[in-house]
Amino acid sequence: MEVVRGAVKGIVLAVMLTTLAGCSSAPPRNLDNVCEIFKEKNGWYKSSKNSYKQHGVPVHVQMAIMHQESRFRAEARPERVWIFGVIPWFRPSTAYGFAQVKDETWKWYQDKRGGWFADRNVFDDASDFIGWYGNIAHQRLKISKWDAYRQYLAYHEGHGGYERKSYLKKPWLVKVARKVKRRASRYHTQLAGCESELNRSWWWPF
Numbered sequence: 540m541e542v543v544r545g546a547v548k549g550i551v552l553a554v555m556l557t558t559l560a561g562c563s564s565a566p567p568r569n570l571d572n573v574c575e576i577f578k579e580k581n582g583w584y585k586s587s588k589n590s591y592k593q594h595g596v597p598v599h600v601q602m603a604i605m606h607q608e609s610r611f612r613a614e615a616r617p618e619r620v621w622i623f624g625v626i627p628w629f630r631p632s633t634a635y636g637f638a639q640v641k642d643e644t645w646k647w648y649q650d651k652r653g654g655w656f657a658d659r660n661v662f663d664d665a666s667d668f669i670g671w672y673g674n675i676a677h678q679r680l681k682i683s684k685w686d687a688y689r690q691y692l693a694y695h696e697g698h699g700g701y702e703r704k705s706y707l708k709k710p711w712l713v714k715v716a717r718k719v720k721r722r723a724s725r726y727h728t729q730l731a732g733c734e735s736e737l738n739r740s741w742w743w744p745f
Contacts, residue, residue: 564660566611573602573726574733576611584737586663594670595677596684599730601669603687603723604694607715608639613660615639637665644697648672669694676701687723691716 569575577584587598609615616635633642636659640648645668649655652671657664676682676693680701684690693701695712706712730737 564613570606570610571725573599573729574737576602577733577737580662581740583662583666584740586666589663590666590670593667594674594684596670596673596690597727599723599726600673600685600687600690601666602726603719604669604691605637605665606722607691607719608634609637611637613637613662636660637662638668640665640668688716688720691719 567576567579569579577587584598587601590596590601591598605611613636615637634640635642635645638659640659645657645659648668648671649657653664653667657667659665659668672694673682673684673690676690676698677684679698680689680693682689682693682701689701692706692712695716696705700706706716
């Protein structure tokens with residue numbers, strides 16, 4: 540009887556952990572309100588705030604960039620190329636995770652900052668990466684850490700690409716960067732109304 544009870548408890552625990560994992564990895568329900576995002580994903584605010592303290596890139600800029608890159612999907616990847624519309628082929632890049640970081644860039648981050656256990660599908664690591672990368676853009680390119688428009692251009696094109704002004708040949712990218720700027724501004728306004736409440740909720744362990 541004890542064996543059966545133990546087995547039942549194990550099954551229940553496994554189901555609960557699976558459910559929690561699914562909830563934590565699913566994108567937020569309301570992507571347009573950063574206060575709702577942080578209230579749903581409690582640990583995310585603490586991660587973003589820690590990244591801001593470490594690197595100086597504000598929370599609203601981090602979140603606007605991450606929204607543009609992955610819509611907050613932990614395992615986001617570029618769509619595969621399809622040959623003749625029916626044969627799946629390679630993906631156009633190795634970008635992966637919340638922050639859509641390519642393999643070689645992530646290895647650079649792991650070596651310089653994150654450590655080899657850092658993972659692109661972990662929000663805490665992705666948030667730290669965006670702050671770290673934005674700080675380098677500030678140091679190398681003199682881009683304000685609060686300038687979501689130019690930070691995103693440097694994020695998308697890479698620091699070298701931004702120096703070469705490669706974005707000037709990509710009108711579509713300039714439009715996207717403007718969208719990121721608008722979203723960052725919206726998130727900033729929203730945070731002003733809920734940040735004190737979020738700061739009081741830091742004790743929440745998830």
